[in-house]
Amino acid sequence: MIVSIFNDVIGPVMRGPSSSHCAAALRIGRLARDLMDANFQEVLVEFDRHGSLPTTHASQGSDMGLFGGLMGWDAADERLPDSANALRETGVSIRIETVDTGDEHPNTYRLTLRRTPDEQHTLIAISTGGGMIEVINIDGFEVSLFGDYHETLLTLIGNGQALVQRLAALIEVDDIRLHEHGGKQLVQVKAAECLSEAIISELRGACPVLQVARLAPVLPIASRKDTKVPFTTCEEMLLHDAGRSIPLWRHAVQYEMARGNLTESDVMAKMVEIVRILRRSIQQGIAGTHYDDRVLGHQSGKFSQLMQAGRLLNGGALNRIVLYVSAMMEVKSAMGVIVAAPTAGACAALPGAVIGMADELKVSEEDMAKAFLASGLIGAFIATRWTFAAEVGGCQAEGGSAAAMAAAALVTLAHGTLPQAVAAASMAFQSMLGLICDPVANRVEVPCLGKNVLAASNALACANMALADYDPVIPFDEVIETAQRVGGQMPRELRCTALGGLSITKTSRAIEARLAARTVAACGASRRGGSQ
């Protein structure tokens, strides 16, 4: 699949501590709901013992997102923190089990949904980072489904090839795939719309169809047949630029227009809307957020007071950036609305750096949007070659990517050249290699706040060095390859499993136990309240 800036890099707009848990699980849940035509009584969720989810699914929001998706909710729905109760109140029973399945990907979700004791469907999906997913198996059929199309799934016994030919003669679709499993066949149809009842009636004449499922897309930018983008790597973009030094944000606009079949004004309007969401969230964070189930309280308010009173050390614009990063992280931890850019864990470095600097420079929302577009293209190069998933690459995949993106964005705000923007991204990413993921108390707060501040500060330093034509030496694409290699050498304990680093300190364990006890007490109180 060709990466989209709005699908894969700057987005989703969401609530919750982790996009690879909350937003991705929500998308998986919505697809599973569609598979059942919104009619099911039991849900069994299984996680492989050796993956990252057995230790993180509750505290990092997989459960919250998955159950919200099964309810059919949006990723920014304010009811998400109570999604498990809401699902149970519809009469659905939920079981979560740890199993030994030897799943290759650490973020694998195995769902079994029952409508009646005799009717069930299974779905296996992986979360690939930043809220992106891939469904890899449905009812035993090996499929590949990213949530970027209207998909119609036709299960049959008989001559599936005849059905495929009949369908191709009836209408034009983007892709038809025939899968075989256990004596049955599954025809997977990707198109701009799901197949209508009239078309399916016609098909039944060619071959008896046992079941039909219609899955709506869960990504904001749909895919289509024969999509071509002008480049997919940084090196290709520089060749495409051919020394003209077209600004990075302009290349980003061209890329996303080609990817999403959008106009330039569509792309700009979407990014300006995201800038507005981010600005609102930062202001909410500074004003004060409240949420019981978190490690850190409201800290940005005092930072803001001291900054305004001139009582902080002189960090120039960096102090405002630190303030905005802190505010955004507090909004995230309070289940407020954020934008995963590129992930929820690393949601604050980029907007903190760009909006913080933009407010210092007093530039327009449109200029901020251009900076975000530039950062989005840098992120697209990373997502095309690698991942934003900390479960795969440690915090260098989240915080490292955010630093690279923010550095290019800051050069764009300063009207630097294309080579300078790319150099800033390369230098910033180089400095983040090897960064481990070790969330304290299994919450995405500590050391995540510090790592977002580190990413934003590093971005500012690298942007200024690039503006002064410092030499990054290693090209950006090679830095991405290196991050991938380093991620592969990192032990599982240091890749978002909460089994190493700061996660296993005495204090981390104590905080985790305290938060767990508070949650149990709150659940007990709510049950007692409900029975009165």
Ligand code: SF4
């Ligand atoms: S340490 Fe980094 S990768 Fe891990 S949860 Fe925190 S921000 Fe995300």
